[in-house]
Amino acid sequence: MRKSKQAATILVALAMGILGCGKAPTMDERGNGAERRDWAIALHGGAGTIGRGGSEQIAAEYRVALAVALEVGVRILNDGGTSLDAVEAVVRHLEDSPLFNAGKGAAITRDGEHQMDAAIMDGATLDNGAVAAVRFVRNPVSLARHVMTSTPHALISGPGAEQLAEQAGMPTEPAEYFHTPMRYERWLRMKQREAVSSEAGEIEKGTVGAVALDRHGNLAAATSTGGLTNKLSGRIGDSPLIGIGTYANNATLAISCTGHGEEFIRRTAAFRVSALMEYGGLGVGDALAEVVHKQLAPDSGGAVAVDSHGTIAMDYSTRGMYRGAADSTGRFEVAIWEE
Ligand code: ASP
Numbered sequence: 001m002r003k004s005k006q007a008a009t010i011l012v013a014l015a016m017g018i019l020g021c022g023k024a025p026t027m028d029e030r031g032n033g034a035e036r037r038d039w040a041i042a043l044h045g046g047a048g049t050i051g052r053g054g055s056e057q058i059a060a061e062y063r064v065a066l067a068v069a070l071e072v073g074v075r076i077l078n079d080g081g082t083s084l085d086a087v088e089a090v091v092r093h094l095e096d097s098p099l100f101n102a103g104k105g106a107a108i109t110r111d112g113e114h115q116m117d118a119a120i121m122d123g124a125t126l127d128n129g130a131v132a133a134v135r136f137v138r139n140p141v142s143l144a145r146h147v148m149t150s151t152p153h154a155l156i157s158g159p160g161a162e163q164l165a166e167q168a169g170m171p172t173e174p175a176e177y178f179h180t181p182m183r184y185e186r187w188l189r190m191k192q193r194e195a196v197s198s199e200a201g202e203i204e205k206g207t208v209g210a211v212a213l214d215r216h217g218n219l220a221a222a223t224s225t226g227g228l229t230n231k232l233s234g235r236i237g238d239s240p241l242i243g244i245g246t247y248a249n250n251a252t253l254a255i256s257c258t259g260h261g262e263e264f265i266r267r268t269a270a271f272r273v274s275a276l277m278e279y280g281g282l283g284v285g286d287a288l289a290e291v292v293h294k295q296l297a298p299d300s301g302g303a304v305a306v307d308s309h310g311t312i313a314m315d316y317s318t319r320g321m322y323r324g325a326a327d328s329t330g331r332f333e334v335a336i337w338e339e
Pocket of ligand 1: 046047203204205206207225226227228236237238239245257258259260261262
């Protein structure tokens with residue numbers, strides 16, 4: 001009942017053209033000096049070579065999936081829930097969708113496995129948790145939160161992390177659950193070229209992430225990914241690395257990145273955006289634009305971010321980035337390209 005009502009809301013919104021189908025002057029706003037919002041949330045579903053030439057129907061499916069996930073976060077924040085709960089719930093939702101390269105639909109390694117990375121961070125306390133190269137765990141972001149709240153550690157990888165999930169009674173799935181024809185075809189293509197997706201000039205599409213400010217004034221960020229197609233077994237990208245692919249600090253911003261992980265690692269990307277705000281006095285939009293367009297190599301990817309005033313910035317150097325934004329003023333938009 002609740003699901004069908006939500007679907008109806010999204011369909012009406014699509015019909016009205018408010019989900020990024022029409023004018024969207026605010027989607028990629030620099031956002032400096034904007035008025036304060038009670039709560040705000042932004043999400044991404046990955047960047048990369050998202051051509052406009054594809055089917056309209058597939059683009060519409062992505063828009064609906066992004067809008068439904070955004071709505072999950074909006075409800076939590078509007079009801080006074082925490083930013084941590086909101087980003088975890090949004091990322092779980094995207095992990096469960098086969099459209100995105102996270103959870104179900106994760107990319108495939110050179111050895112034919114799904115190895116997933118995820119992280120979550122609390123901007124109020126700077127507490128964080130992450131997992132890397134986990135197989136079988138249905139929702140890596142929730143395992144990352146478990147690492148944060150229930151272990152003395154920040155990042156746990158491989159079989160140790162999988163064991164932790166089992167001990168905590170978290171849902172696990174057989175390898176087939178994560179398999180999708182779309183990722184399999186992509187893997188076969190990369191395998192034939194003996195490349196990983198970033199070498200082939202194709203940044204992986206579909207890593208997911210969310211950032212939020214709640215009514216209590218707290219920021220949080222979460223990111224989850226299957227990583228690069230045909231990556232070496234055990235390769236860990238930027239997503240689970242705090243200050244690289246994921247970061248939250250009430251003093252500055254919450255940010256979740258997507259793109260060529262090795263390049264984000266080289267530039268300490270997420271913390272760099274935060275440092276430009278804290279030490280350089282830049283607003284969230286200018287700080288993000290500086291890193292995405294001037295400091296990272298061209299075509300590296302993008303990020304979504306929100307500052308402590310609820311100002312959202314979303315920016316990318318690739319052809320597109322699946323993304324969405326909503327806040328307490330009634331803003332609710334999703335987009336894929338410059339629209
Ligand atoms: N950043 C991810 C990685 O390198 C991939 C992506 O965001 O698309 O693992």
